Amino acid sequence: MYDIKALYEAESTAHAVQLRLEHPEAQIIAGGSDVLVQVREGKRAGKALISIYMLDELRGIRIDDEGNLRIGSLTSFSHITKDPLIQQYIPALGEAVDMVGGPQIRNIGTIGGNTCNGVTSADSASTLHAYEAIIELTGANGIRRVPIKDFYLRAGQTDIRPDEIQTAILIPQDSYKDTAGYYFKYAMRNAMDIATTGCSVNCRLSPDKGTFERVRIAYGVAGPVPMRAPTAEAMAAGKPVSRETVQAFAQAVLQDINPRDSWRASRALRQHIAVELASRCLTESVHRAGGAL
Amino acid sequence: MEQQYKQVNFNLNGKDVSCVVDIRCSLTDMLRNQFGCTSVKKGCEVGECGACTVLIDKEAFNSCIYLAVWAEGKHILTLEGLLGPNGELSDIQQAFIDEAAVQCGFCTPGFILTGYEILETGKLYTDDELRKLLSGHLCRCTGYENILKAVKKVMYQRLGKTPEEA
Numbered sequence: 001m002y003d004i005k006a007l008y009e010a011e012s013t014a015h016a017v018q019l020r021l022e023h024p025e026a027q028i029i030a031g032g033s034d035v036l037v038q039v040r041e042g043k044r045a046g047k048a049l050i051s052i053y054m055l056d057e058l059r060g061i062r063i064d065d066e067g068n069l070r071i072g073s074l075t076s077f078s079h080i081t082k083d084p085l086i087q088q089y090i091p092a093l094g095e096a097v098d099m100v101g102g103p104q105i106r107n108i109g110t111i112g113g114n115t116c117n118g119v120t121s122a123d124s125a126s127t128l129h130a131y132e133a134i135i136e137l138t139g140a141n142g143i144r145r146v147p148i149k150d151f152y153l154r155a156g157q158t159d160i161r162p163d164e165i166q167t168a169i170l171i172p173q174d175s176y177k178d179t180a181g182y183y184f185k186y187a188m189r190n191a192m193d194i195a196t197t198g199c200s201v202n203c204r205l206s207p208d209k210g211t212f213e214r215v216r217i218a219y220g221v222a223g224p225v226p227m228r229a230p231t232a233e234a235m236a237a238g239k240p241v242s243r244e245t246v247q248a249f250a251q252a253v254l255q256d257i258n259p260r261d262s263w264r265a266s267r268a269l270r271q272h273i274a275v276e277l278a279s280r281c282l283t284e285s286v287h288r289a290g291g292a293l
Numbered sequence: 294m295e296q297q298y299k300q301v302n303f304n305l306n307g308k309d310v311s312c313v314v315d316i317r318c319s320l321t322d323m324l325r326n327q328f329g330c331t332s333v334k335k336g337c338e339v340g341e342c343g344a345c346t347v348l349i350d351k352e353a354f355n356s357c358i359y360l361a362v363w364a365e366g367k368h369i370l371t372l373e374g375l376l377g378p379n380g381e382l383s384d385i386q387q388a389f390i391d392e393a394a395v396q397c398g399f400c401t402p403g404f405i406l407t408g409y410e411i412l413e414t415g416k417l418y419t420d421d422e423l424r425k426l427l428s429g430h431l432c433r434c435t436g437y438e439n440i441l442k443a444v445k446k447v448m449y450q451r452l453g454k455t456p457e458e459a
């Protein structure tokens with residue numbers, strides 16, 4: 001038995017919003033792979049929960065009217081990986097979430113829950129940052145959209161208001177169109193582990209594949225919140241597609257990131273890994289975009 | 294606070310069932326205590342070991358981090374559901390015996406259910422792919438190699454192939 005004070009089950013998105021207003025002290029629970037573990041650990045013991053897990057309306061992936069790739073917040077990691085639209089437009093995301101925990105965790109874990117925790121080691125986070133995802137929140141006054149970089153406030157804290165639930169994650173068309181990306185997770189084990197560093201890169205090449213039109217990179221665990229490396233990105237844009245550019249880009253990330261010492265890895269090791277991953281991920285992105293180095 | 298109960302209706306091992314549960318129950322609690330499915334083991338109870346694995350709508354879940362009330366409307370399969378009408382073992386269970394993939398047996402029901410999900414896809418996997426697909430289970434007796442062999446054996450059997458042909 002879990003130490004739960006009360007359970008409020010949402011029957012629709014509107015009902016979830018109503019429950020949020022009626023029970024401001026209650027914690028939202030999506031798949032529960034984090035919340036229920038925290039209840040067991042005692043960290044969230046004795047609290048009331050609002051379950052949104054049964055809201056099938058928040059599952060599934062489609063292209064919306066504006067051309068965004070729309071991922072319902074309760075879509076599980078395994079369903080994201082298997083989805084044909086994801087495989088076609090943003091395979092790096094499907095691959096990234098295929099590295100979360102183990103198979104059973106990927107069946108219960110939801111992309112919305114993963115982002116709402118504000119955990120920087122979340123495997124989805126760096127790729128969503130690198131593709132400038134938009135978080136859709138539904139509250140009493142309707143829908144609010146927040147760019148993912150603003151959604152993460154600080155470690156463990158996200159911008160979700162007392163009346164809101166997260167209902168979707170949107171990948172804007174401009175982010176995925178003519179763009180190829182790659183995610184690399186550096187961890188101590190191949191499964192059931194948390195990333196030491198995760199790096200997600202994507203690039204758009206000129207039609208002749210000779211020039212980088214745009215490069216985006218984001219890290220999980222390189223700082224207190226998932227972060228981009230703007231100096232490196234600006235440095236690579238407009239440069240020829242070459243090994244030199246890739247190396248210069250990789251070195252430039254050190255001007256942007258600020259990893260910390262922890263028992264998982266030292267600052268020096270993380271910096272070394274960050275440069276190496278930037279180089280590998282950009283190299284692979286170029287290949288996927290049809291370019292050669 | 295008053296204790297909170299809820300009626301849950303679902304399909305367990307092919308039979309429609311329903312019961313009233315305390316909302317604080319995990320799916321493991323409900324399956325073990327109310328339906329006698331003791332193949333569903335309690336290992337870590339925090340989603341790390343896979344001993345409590347069941348299939349929900351044909352996908353493997355750790356039932357220890359799944360609220361019992363979420364079973365509503367679902368099809369749930371436990372190891373008990375793999376037995377034939379007269380208690381015959383399924384091919385995957387037999388393979389675990391033949392390959393000596395069972396030591397203390399605590400991890401076995403979970404591994405077999407994940408193995409069952411893998412085999413139901415009807416696909417041929419490499420060893421590395423199988424290892425990844427089985428990676429959500431811990432075996433304290435560390436019999437991983439034989440477990441892999443057992444799953445592999447049934448995979449080839451069902452596809453009517455031998456490892457050499459593949």
Ligand code: FES
Nearest residue numbers: 336337338343357
């Ligand atoms: S008992 Fe559920 S994963 Fe260990």
Ligand code: FES
Nearest residue numbers: 398400432433434
């Ligand atoms: S056989 Fe003992 S835990 Fe696996």
